[in-house]
Amino acid sequence: MHQKIIWILVLGTLLQPNQLFSQNVWTLDACIAYALEHSLSQTSQKHREAISEERWKQSKRDMLPTIGVSYPSYNVSFGRTLDPVTNSFVESRFVSGLSGGLSSSVMLFEAFRKWHALAYQKLVYQSSKFDAQQSQYDLAFKIMDLFNNVLFQEGALDILKEQQAVNLLYEKEIIKKVVLELNAKADLYDIEATTSGDALEVLKAENALKAAKLALLQEMNLEADHITIIQDKAVEFTPKSATEMNLNEVFNTALEVLPSLQISKFNVAASEKELAITKTELYPSIRLGGGISTSYSDNFRDFSGSTIPFDEQVKNNQSKYIGLSLNFPIFNNGRTRSSIKIAGIELENSKTQLKIEKQRTYKIIQELLQKNEALIAEEALNLKKLKAKEKAYDIAQKKFDKKIINLYDLQIASNAYSHTKIEQVRLIAQMAIQKRTLDFYKGKFILPTLAASN
Secondary structure: OHHHHHHHHHHHHHOOOOOOOOOOEEOHHHHHHHHHHHOHHHHHHHHHHHHHHHHHHHHHHOOOOEEEEEEEEEEEEOOOEEEOOOOEEEOOOEEEEEEEEEEEEEEEEOOOHHHHHHHHHHHHHHHHHHHHHHHHHHHHHHHHHHHHHHHHHHHHHHHHHHHHHHHHHHHHHHHHHHHOOOOOHHHHHHHHHHHHHHHHHHHHHHHHHHHHHHHHHHHHOOOOOOOEEOOOOOOOOOOOOHHHOOHHHHHHHHHHHOHHHHHHHHHHHHHHHHHHHHHHHHOOEEEEEEEEEEEEOOOOEOOOOOEOOHHHHHHHOOEEEEEEEEEOOOOOOOHHHHHHHHHHHHHHHHHHHHHHHHHHHHHHHHHHHHHHHHHHHHHHHHHHHHHHHHHHHHHHHHHHHOOOOOHHHHHHHHHHHHHHHHHHHHHHHHHHHHHHHHHHHOOOOOOOOHHHHO
């Protein structure tokens, strides 16, 4: 019986991605993989990552010069109009003709502002990838918790149903004995009260199981009315003792692999670039620009009065320019200095947040290792207690059959045995989550995929 209880709960923690699942039969890895593929929050996270990537790409394109084209224009004027050819006013319809041009400019110097902006957008994009990864891990652990809760509720329901079945058998025996006047009617009333209580507890457990499965389905974003968790062969679960895990080793590994810590590191680097970008406003900027334009008009005529040909006008009417512009900041109400000061404070705040994240991670690992050691000890002691309660219940059954004890004493032994079994199920469920959580901080937790689960 003990192995059966352990089997029901442990299988969810040790199932591998190569196990199959069908429409309504799922492993833990299959549940996680499906949720990662179909969660709307994950889709939204991918959109944010794509936006960050596009901003980074645009910061690269910002290094290129800008080119503008003034489209050919054709203007017709009526009434009194200045003729640009004769430089005199005319009273009739006037066609100014076609005109157009091409211009370009490039920033020669702005204190490396664009280089800093390029580096900043790259850091933001890299941070967004870790942000997406952290979101995936958060969802995976939520699914894991819900999955193990389903397993726990199933285990508890099995135990209660088993107890109910035993008590129903006792009820049948007591009814027969009451009819034969071998037992008092008080015994019948007691067992009826017990079986009624069992029915209520089973109903509560069934409702709790339904609620647990519904929560899992909703988090997976799976459109189904029911979900069945696959049950594999029995697997021995022997978690590593916390005393064999070095706190500093786990923490040092976590510093390199945890997405949340990588995000904090990138935030510090991004804040440094923001400060550098803000400081560029103190320096002058130099821009090089140039352009060419030309025009054509029916009003341009030669000495014979004929309109000058199009190609000749385009060539003769060309206007070219090239120039440098210098912009030197002198005074803007102290706004630049204030922005630099704010950026510096934000940088210090980012460094503080990184320290807070490291400290939080260290404390979490401390608590995990301590809890892991406590769970191992509790599970071992509860297993001994479970064996003792089983023996005590067996003895109580024999004594009841021999009328050495009454039904009340038997129920006390039965309830104690059932509660100990449920406690064992709870401990195993917690140890399952504990193992995966420690694997996450040690960099050994790999997110499953639907392709691997098939």
